[in-house]
Amino acid sequence: MLDPISVMMLVVISLVSCMVHIYSLSYMHGEYRFNTYYAYLSLFTFSMLGLVIAENIFQMYIFWELVGISSYLLIGFYFTKASAVAAAKKAFIVTRFADLGFLVGILILSYGARTLDFPTLIDRLTQTGSPYLASFAGAGFLGLSTLSWALLLVFMGGAGKSAMFPLHIWLPDAMEGPTPVSALIHAATMVVAGVYLVARLFPVFSISAPDALTIIAYIGVFSAFFAAVIATTQTDIKRVLAYSTISQIGYMMFALGVAGWGEGHDEGYTASMFHLFTHAFFKALLFLGAGAVIHAIHSNEMKDMGGLRKSLPITHITFLLACLAIAGIPPFAGFFSKEAILSAAYHGNMPVYILGLITSGLTAFYMFRLYFRIFWYKPAEVHHDGHSHEKGNWAMNFPLIFLAAGAVLAGLIPIGSFVSATGAAIKLPVHLLFSIVPVALGLGGIAIAAFLYLKESDRPERATRAFGKFAQWAYNKFYIDEIYLFVTKKVIFNLIGRPAAWFDRNVVDGLMNGTASLSATVSEAIKGMQSGRLQSYAMYFLGGVIVIAAILVIKFM
Secondary structure (H helix, E strand, C coil): CCCHHHHHHHHHHHHHHHHHHHHHHHHCCCCCCHHHHHHHHHHHHHHHHHHHCCCEHHHHHHHHHHHHHHHHHHHCCCCCCHHHHHHHHHHHHHHHHHHHHHHHHHHHHHHHHCCCEHHHHHHHHHCCCCHHHHHHHCCEECCEEHHHHHHHHHHHHHHHHCCCCCCCCHHHHHHHCCHHHHHHHHHHCHHHHHHHHHHHCHHHHHHCCCHHHHHHHHHHHHHHHHHHHHHCCCCEHHHHHHHHHHHHHHHHHHHHHHCCCCCCHHHHHHHHHHHHHHHHHHHHHHHHHHHHHHHHHCCCEHHHCCCCCCCCHHHHHHHHHHHHHHCCCCCCHHHHHHHHHHHHHHHHCHHHHHHHHHHHHHHHHHHHHHHHHHHCECCHHHCCCCCCCCCCCHHHHHHHHHHHHHHHHHHHCCHHHCCCCCCCCCCCCCCHHHHHHHHHHHHHHHHHHHHHHCECCCHHHHHHHHHCHHHHHHHCHHHHHHHHHHHHHHHHHHHHHHHHHHHHHHHHHHHHHHHHHHHHHHHHHHHHHHCCCHHHHHHHHHHHHHHHHHHHHHHHC
């Protein structure tokens, strides 16, 4: 199925996957199971390409699950590390719960529309007076129509794959996989599958407005803000980028959510797809840049970094360009797509706009906190001897330069000429006056990050102490993982699992064991009747004849 959004996704997947394949030649050189790594990487790319060109929703679901299994294999690539195995299982289990909702939503939608094909399904559920639509609108639960519930269940699958709150817990742990994997799967392609799913069914979502789209908008903007707050406190550079990904996917989601209201129908939809496109370049670049840093320093922790701008000049410049793009600073790509999203939210839902605006300032702060901690902060001689790790390493440098060009220039593409909710070309507005506040917040975030982290000092510690317990909660990810573990181990395992296990052992197994024991006892008692001795059988036969004859005699007397 080829249409503007699927073609756009094909471009994103193909380009980013190509860069990651090239980058991995150097990054994974000498790795044990090098061939296996490329097999898994190719399986993922195949699955993702199949997902975006699927003609019907069940075919998409099959490729959706293939993406899940290839992600599981890549996250757990270093299977000798217990943390990698745990992360792979966590990602697989969390997304399976979400995919269960997706499957139920597919069944409800296909039952109501009597089809699985996207064009037919959309046509039958969006036409005014359609009997299929009427059957959905006629029933409901808890104030929502059946159609809204079906779409929310479909969105549940997308929220799991795109790591939306509260199903976001798998993505930061998924950084246990090789860094190029993070760039491909957990930044530019797999995690936007949920956004693509909502966009694919957007005409149906818009019919259910404001029910399903309202919930999508609020989940999206909360996820964006929540993840941005956590990202400001993390010290592992890949985890900062992981929470940044959750935040940026939240932007795309709430843009689709506000696209169901008021004036900016096409603006929100197109802005979401535009941000998906630009984000692929600068986030993949950030992950690959982080990979180059890790490759040189052999550590993920900020405390082991600083002063790397001279020893890694290409990584430094390209990483800076990506940070400017994600911070929404003009004229970089992220500025145009973020401004379009904020404009759509401004015209569609003011609380969502305000929270999105605050998140944009936080984004600039945590990204430049990361940039200054890696490339400035400490003098170069503290950890490094000044030797360039980039010399002659074309396989790692070429993808960085290519993606940096995308991070700078992708915003100039007139995306509205190709992608819109109705199919008609639109022009995404860029109002200078409207842009003043978002850009000022971005520059303010950069300035605060520079004040705290440009040079080594005790300012970061004092700032952390000023926020007290809140900073500790944010560093510990607001204990969401601990809550899940508590619910799993204390509630599900103890209150449900243990009684179920007792019932299985004592009642189910006991019944089966009792039946077997009774059978054995009866068999032991009567086994003499099947002795194999002819004279015994003759006696039983004679006894039977005598008994029957006696009965007949008594009956006819």
